[in-house]
Amino acid sequence: MMFLLLLTVGLVFSYTRAAWVSLAGALGMFLVMKLRVPTWVLLLLALAGGAAYLVERDQITIALERNRDESSDDLAEHVSSISNISSDASNLERINRWNSALRMWQERPLFGWGPGTYMFQYAPFQASEDRTIISTNFGRGGNAHSEFLGPLSEQGVLGMLLMVALVAVTIVRTMRLFQRLPEGEDRRLLMAAFLGLVTYYLHGVLNNFLDLDKASVPFWGFTAMVVMLDLKNPAPQRKRQVS
Template structure:
């Protein structure tokens, strides 16, 4: 059974043999001579980190079109790096599955009933995945990884501070985000620079996870105090979005991060705590959540609305959208309609329940993946998730042997991914560039810790640089 699991998760995949025999990999490196003689390319990875930093620094504040231009520049730079590669940067199982998913999305685009619209979505998807490819290469350097995380955390702090300002001084509600018949109809939902509280909540979830990690990864009292400030401010702002999906994501982040912490410290714990720490953790979290729901009125009202069914207008809208989306999936179950919201907007009106329930997306990333790329694409994406989390846990165990503090960033990335997935089960702001770039950043961070199977025995984790 263990062998089957290793094969399924590609844990023992001989990538070095694949590279030596792959026609695709022979495209890597034809411009090596130019790179060796180029003065500018001496700082190739640093330039890549600069482009990624620009995306993180500007995404919450500028139009999506400008972010698209930066993603295009990043994609072009990745192509240049690949063609001039003189190090033969190792591929990972995660990268291969991302490539497979892109291939499935490409076939889905070619088979789409609305090819032109699907091609628009395919172009956006390609830019995101090339951005991931650049990030997974750059963040293999612990120094650049730490730099990019620090840039994002500081930008997220600015976004959160402005969100808290909206809470204290008021902000115009740009849309009806709360059921007007509920007791929370007059409650301010902060949205900061992003214009949408659900989008803001998703944007802040990785910041919450990484600021938790920074508490352990950053050295010195001042950096740790800054990390604690970031965690408190980001969490407060996220809570004040009153995004139910965001709250689900937050609970998942805290739970997963604490579980990974228990795994990390378990080798130092007495036998009693090794046995009972996880049950005590689960009981404590359940108690805190129960008390919060019981005694904090806004939280009780918002959590209660999750179980109100069609009695809540937001729930009712989503249920009607999901009903139509399921019909869309039944109509094209194999490869879907093609990627992107443009294709979705072309096909959805043919299946919508009534003109009152128009939608821009499926309001669930699981349904969105199924409707865009069919069950083939959804299965591939789920496989990617399993392989990614498996690699994360494997590498965490490896780093624990050497007591390497870089492991805390790995914990933050795993928790951040699960938080975004929890949020995305009931929303699709995951597809917005402010969030999607962060999602692939979390995946890239996990991929950056990969060591080929032949190096797993007796190699020091810092040797990957």
């Protein structure tokens, strides 16, 4: 209990907005797993959410642009600034990096610019209207800020599809495995590893740190744990009917 309290206090006072969003998503997935929500329901909800965004995209953008709260030491204002895409320099710079990644992909759509090259190549792809007070033309200050758009610019459409496939397959296999596992150590271990992955899947929409060992080791370690548990607890084979 003391460890959980310290972890919560550390997370709150880290003032890392992407981590807060990721934790909220992990809590939602925890409820989904405990309630045993079928995978097809999750897919249906995802499709419905995507369709709703496409229909109401302009209204959503207008609502977000009304938010003027910027990241600060005030906790409530810092939380509110998560959706500020009109004046918060950090959020605007993230959009600048995303747009630069898309322009890089448009120039080399199939194979991209090469692994690890984004930070050295993106500067000329910045549009003047996207630049912020923290924009730079020198190969420093981070990367594409997305585990999906980063591979898209560096390895082309195949790179992004591989990342999407990794996430999708891991989610589907985990949900199926969790539903057939009995209560016990393996089930708890699977949930812990998968929820850790969920936090990074969500975090990876806003940042990319898999090129750093501090993020790469737990990410691939948790993925390996899911694979190990899936191999350890195979699905029962259906008996073929002999006619």
